[in-house]
Every structure is written in structure tokens, then in C-alpha cells.
Amino acid sequence: xxxxxxxxxxxxxxxxxxxxxxxxxxxxxxxxxxxxxxxxxxxxxxxxxxxxxxxxxxxxxxxxxxxxxxxxxxxxxxxxxxxxxxxxxxxxxxxxxxxxxxxxxxxxxxxxxxxxxxxxxxxxxxxxxxxxxxxxxxxxxxxxxxxxxxxxxxxxxxxxxxxxxxxxxxxxxxxxxxxxxxxxxxxxxxxxxxxxxxxxxxxxxxxxxxxxxxxxxxxxxxxxxxxxxxxxxxxxxxxxxxxxxxxxxxxxxxxxxxxxxxxxxxxxxxxxxx
Amino acid sequence: xxxxxxxxxxxxxxxxxxxxxxxxxxxxxxxxxxxxxxxxxxxxxxxxxxxxxxxxxxxxxxxxxxxxxxxxxxxxxxxxxxxxxxxxxxxxxxxxxxxxxxxxxxxxxxxxxxxxxxxxxxxxxxxxxxxxxxxxxxxxxxxxxxxxxxxxxxxxxxxxxxxxxxxxxxxxxxxxxxxxxxxxxxxxxxxxxxxxxxxxxxxxxxxxxxxxxxxxxxxxxxxxxxxxxxxxxxxxxxxxxxxxxxxxxxxxxxxxxxxxxxxxxxxxxxxxxxxxxxxxxxxxxxxxxxxxxxxxxxxxxxxxxxxx
Numbered sequence: 001x002x003x004x005x006x007x008x009x010x011x012x013x014x015x016x017x018x019x020x021x022x023x024x025x026x027x028x029x030x031x032x033x034x035x036x037x038x039x040x041x042x043x044x045x046x047x048x049x050x051x052x053x054x055x056x057x058x059x060x061x062x063x064x065x066x067x068x069x070x071x072x073x074x075x076x077x078x079x080x081x082x083x084x085x086x087x088x089x090x091x092x093x094x095x096x097x098x099x100x101x102x103x104x105x106x107x108x109x110x111x112x113x114x115x116x117x118x119x120x121x122x123x124x125x126x127x128x129x130x131x132x133x134x135x136x137x138x139x140x141x142x143x144x145x146x147x148x149x150x151x152x153x154x155x156x157x158x159x160x161x162x163x164x165x166x167x168x169x170x171x172x173x174x175x176x177x178x179x180x181x182x183x184x185x186x187x188x189x190x191x192x193x194x195x196x197x198x199x200x201x202x203x204x205x206x207x208x209x210x211x212x213x214x215x216x217x218x219x220x221x222x223x224x225x226x227x228x229x230x231x232x233x234x235x236x237x238x239x240x241x242x243x244x245x246x247x248x249x250x251x252x253x254x255x256x257x258x259x260x261x262x263x264x265x266x267x268x269x270x271x272x273x274x
Numbered sequence: 275x276x277x278x279x280x281x282x283x284x285x286x287x288x289x290x291x292x293x294x295x296x297x298x299x300x301x302x303x304x305x306x307x308x309x310x311x312x313x314x315x316x317x318x319x320x321x322x323x324x325x326x327x328x329x330x331x332x333x334x335x336x337x338x339x340x341x342x343x344x345x346x347x348x349x350x351x352x353x354x355x356x357x358x359x360x361x362x363x364x365x366x367x368x369x370x371x372x373x374x375x376x377x378x379x380x381x382x383x384x385x386x387x388x389x390x391x392x393x394x395x396x397x398x399x400x401x402x403x404x405x406x407x408x409x410x411x412x413x414x415x416x417x418x419x420x421x422x423x424x425x426x427x428x429x430x431x432x433x434x435x436x437x438x439x440x441x442x443x444x445x446x447x448x449x450x451x452x453x454x455x456x457x458x459x460x461x462x463x464x465x466x467x468x469x470x471x472x473x474x475x476x477x478x479x480x481x482x483x484x485x486x487x488x489x490x491x492x493x494x495x496x497x498x499x500x501x502x503x504x505x506x507x508x509x510x511x512x513x514x515x516x517x518x519x520x521x522x523x524x525x526x527x528x529x530x531x532x533x534x535x536x537x538x539x540x541x542x543x544x545x546x547x548x549x550x551x552x553x554x555x556x557x558x559x560x561x562x563x564x565x566x567x568x569x570x571x572x573x574x575x576x577x578x579x580x581x582x
Contacts, residue, residue, distance in 0.1 A: 014278060021282060025289040193307070200309055209317020211355040214450070223306060235409075244407070244414070245355060245449045248319055248387040251409060267306040274313050 192262070199260045204270060208253035211245050216274045218243055220250045228265040232257075238269060246272075318357040322386040322408075323347055324367040326393035338434055339394055340366070342401070345438030346390070349456045350445075352483055359386065375411050382408035390445060403441050405448055415448050417441075435486070458482045461490070461500040461511055468494055477513055477526075490526060497524075504547045514543035523556065541565070 221239035250272040343366040347358040389406045402418035443454030463475045477491035496516035503510045521541035526532045536542040539561030553571045567578040
């Protein structure tokens, strides 16, 4: 196996080989960690929340090869809002263009009226230059001209019409976005976990016999660790109800339940309520 | 070459160990899956009563402890919250020495959640009990009682029953977080026919479950509406006795010593005591044919209602 090393017994080669071995093993380690991390992040699912929300929100079942998208955070929402703002600016600029066009038309008509009133020589000198500049401006020339023209118009019409018009458009886009985010995605992983929870819930309900006559407000949390052979390895009272009898009944239910195969090698926290 | 191979293998071994350690640490930080369950049916918890027989000096000792276990079993099973198990004769376990951890674990493997060990002291003048949580094999509580009351053969049965009730009262709060009720007595009146076939009423008392009834008042009159006072150390029973002229309020101790409490005209009955026992409310007609509520507070009698 190590014959290939005979030609490279030099110290530097040895060092390089060692380095290579360490680098390869490091990669293997990293890949292994990523594998474990990916496998165990499956169990971060709040079943109770999904069930309660499912009644109000649309449920989207994803195909096999797709994964459910992660929940949008507030920071993401703000970023989407920021994206929305330029669209509103565009819409406002379009309106401004329309206003400018109408203003230009009005100026034209005024100029035509003046032209009619003026003698014909003055018409030829004055008209073509102005009309050409107004009607066929290049794209490069238009932008600075608009920037220059905009401030005096605001002065002429001080009413804040554009701001209140923009707000509803932004809000509507926000609402659309939020409704999109509230929809509930159920992928294969989530489906698997819901099935697991349902199976365990049914089994515990069948096994648990609460002593009669106790208070209805008692709540007990039991942590159960199941090994890879399907045997309950550890039962721990995570949160006691304060009544030993009640805790004991919950403990007994967890030890006597028959676990489905999908529950092997996992840990659960079971909340027992009256 | 071999040195290099050894070094490589050592390095690889260390890396593998590190990898396994990291993988185990990542698996230990997993968030467990939350499940919420609501109760759908009721049932009893398995409870073991074990008699420790190392201090049996005579057959009486064996009988006493056996009866004690029997009454305890009866008390705990009355609640329907425990299923007390064991061997013969009263389905109780017997052990010749103090329990070991292995013995507790065996009981737990058989489905028992709690165990009560009862033992008689060496000098036979006291009885002690110890309550264990079998899951953790830890003692929850223990107590020793000195034997009191008539210990002759005839009275032993009643004594052991009372002792058993006392032990059950001590055990119960540890399991249910509420005070025990096993030593309480209920009082009631009962229709009796006298020698002349006339209907009279006697006052009886019995255990909390209605068993072991005893007659307390057996006069040839109508005795009705028994009421307890609130002093558990010195229990007194109040009742109303029909005489030829009125219905008077009477009281009696557990030793059947009777005394007149209120002897107004008309009827006087149904006294009810405050929690501190200093005030008492009762109803009385005082000869005018209409019943009203009165309160007796440290020597002062106050009329509470004005009926017409």
C-alpha cells in the first residue's frame, strides 16, 4: 500500500504528504459536520403553531424535490419595502412627464396665439428654434432640463399632491407581500414531522391514564429520549406539575407507549395537560 | 516508513476522535420535538405497600401489621387513584429486612410508581412508615407514630384502623398536594322503631366511607340535624332534640357526654361555626313561630334576619 512512498522519502515530501492528509481529513470532518447539521435541523418544527395557523392561512404542498422556504424576517421585509420605493418614484415620474407634456401643449397653444398676433418675420425667427428644442429633445438633454424645470413648478403649485398619492400604493404592495409570506409551506420534511407528531400523540393519548379528581390546571412536561433500538432510554420530568401523582401518571405513559419506527433515535418534549 | 505510517495512523485516529466528539456534541444540542397531549381517560397508579417483618415478636405483631396494611390499602383504593398491589393474605408485599435499591428497582420494573414501607419498632411501641418514589429510588417522607389506645385483642381492630387512617392522612398530601381526609367522620340521623313501634331518630357517626358506624345518641326522642364544630382536636357534635315543649340545641362529645346548648321556646337548630371557631350562626324561632338567623359572637347574641 505504501510502496509509492519509497521514492519520496525526502523530508519535504513527507511534510507535504502529512499536510495533504490533514487537509483531506479536515475536509471530511467539515463535510461530516455539515451532514449532521443538515440532518438534525429537521426537528425545528412547531406543530401546534402550524396547526393553529393552518386554519387561517393557505397551505402550499411542495413537490418532492423542493424544500420549504424559510420564514421571512423583519429585516427582509424592510428590504422589500426599500425595493418598492423606486417603483413608486417611477410611477410619480411618469405623472410628472404627463404634467410636463400638458404644460408644454399649453405653452404651445399660447405661443401659437402670440404668433398669430405677431408679424410674419418675427414668427420665422422665433418659432422654429423654440419648437425644435421643445419637440425633439435628446434623451441626454432631457434629463437635466427636467431637473431644472421641476423646482419652479413645485414653487408654482405648493400643494403636496404627490406624497399622499404615493402612500396608498406603497401600503398595498406591503399588504400583498405580507399575505404572500403568511402562506404556509409544507415540504416533505414538515410532512414527515407532522406525521411523526400525530403518531406519537395518538400513542400517548392511548396510554395515558390520569388519576381522577385532580385539578384541571395541572401541566407537566416530560422529556423523552428514544434510542436507535426504539427503547425509551431516558424519561425526565422537565417541568413538574407539583402533584407527584400526576407526574407519575405522565411518566408511566411515556414508558409504556409503543413507539413507531420513525420516532427511533429522537428526543421529544411532551406536555401533558388535563 | 513504519514510523511515518504510525504517525499517520495516530493523526487519523485523533481526527476521527475529534470528528466523533463533534458529531456527538452537535446531536446533543438538538431541539426536541414538542408534543402536547390532553387527558382522555382516567386510571389508577400502581402503589405498593410493603410490610417489613424483621421485628415480629409474636403472632399479634404480625396480625397488627397485616391489618394496618389492609386498612391502608382500603383507604388508598377508596380514592380510585391508586391500585394497591402485593402478595397474600391482603395482597401486600412482605420483606424480612430494610429495602435495598435493587428491590426498589424491581418494584418499579413491575409497574409500581410509589411504595410505602411499614415497620414496627424493636420495642413494639411505635410504628414507622416511609414513602418512596420508585422512579428515582428516593424517599419522599417518613414518620413514626407511637401506639396509643386500647391494645388488647378486642380493641386492636379499631385501633389499627385509626392508625391506618392517620398514616394515610400523612401520606396523602405528599402524593396529591391536598390534605388527607381519611380520619374524618360523618354524622347522620337514622330512623329507628322503638319498642312501641314509634318512629324515633338516633344520631350515628361513621368513617369517611360510611363504614364502621357507631351510635352516638340513642335517646327515646327525635334527634335531628347533627353538625360538627371546627376543632379537630376536640370534636363536638351539635344536634336538635325534640322535647314535649320545644326543639332544643344539644351537644355531645365523642365520649357521649351530652349537654344543653340553647333551650329557647320554639325550635333552635343548625349551628354553623366560623373557621376560627369564635362565632356561630344558627336559626331559632324563640317562640314567635317564625325562624330567624342569629349570630353568637363572644358572648353577644345578634339577630341577623327579621322574618315576618
